[in-house]
Structures are given as C-alpha cells and as structure tokens.
Amino acid sequence: MWTLTITQYLWRVKARLPERYMTSCKIVARGKMNTCLIEFEDGYRVVTSRNYVIKLETLQKRLARRSSKSKKL
Numbered sequence: 001m002w003t004l005t006i007t008q009y010l011w012r013v014k015a016r017l018p019e020r021y022m023t024s025c026k027i028v029a030r031g032k033m034n035t036c037l038i039e040f041e042d043g044y045r046v047v048t049s050r051n052y053v054i055k056l057e058t059l060q061k062r063l064a065r066r067s068s069k070s071k072k073l
Contacts, residue, residue, distance in 0.1 A: 006026055007026075007027075007055055007056075007057075008024055008026065008055070008056040009024070009025050009026060009027060009038070009053040009054065009055055009056065010022055010023065010024060010025070010053065010054050010055075010056055010059060011023050011025055011038075011040075011052065011053060012052060012053060012054045012059075013052045016048070016052065017046070020040060023040060023041070024040070024041055024056075025038045025039060025040045025041070025053060026038065026039055027050075027053070028045065030050070031047070034049055034050050034051065035047055035048065035049060035050065036048065036049075036050045036053070038053060
C-alpha cells in the first residue's frame with residue numbers, strides 16, 4: 001500500500017508576488033534548471049525557481065536553531 005505525503009511549502013520571497021509572502025503552497029511539478037510549478041491554496045499556479053519556496057519543516061528547524069542560539073548568548 002502506497003502512502004502519499006504532500007510536503008507543505010511556503011512562498012518566501014517578497015520581491016515577486018509580495019501579496020503571497022509566507023503563504024502555503026505545494027509543488028505540482030519540477031522542471032529542469034531549478035524550476036517548479038507551484039499551486040497556492042486558492043488554485044493560482046506559477047512557474048518559478050525552487051529557491052523561492054521553502055519547506056515548512058525546514059523553516060521550523062531554522063527558527064528553533066536561532067532561538068536556541070539566542071538563549072545561549
């Protein structure tokens with residue numbers, strides 16, 4: 001039995017689509033040259049660089065690491 005887990009991503013760029021900054025999206029397809037087709041929760045789709053999205057898990061880990069470093073100082 002296959003289980004499909006969809007990784008949740010966040011749009012992390014203010015310069016392009018600033019109204020979508022830190023909104024949830026999913027990667028529909030990956031292309032060559034570091035591109036991907038992403039879809040936002042409202043159905044809007046855009047082809048963009050994969051550098052413009054970040055996994056929610058990765059962001060949470062980075063924030064946790066930052067907070068632990070600031071507590072040590």
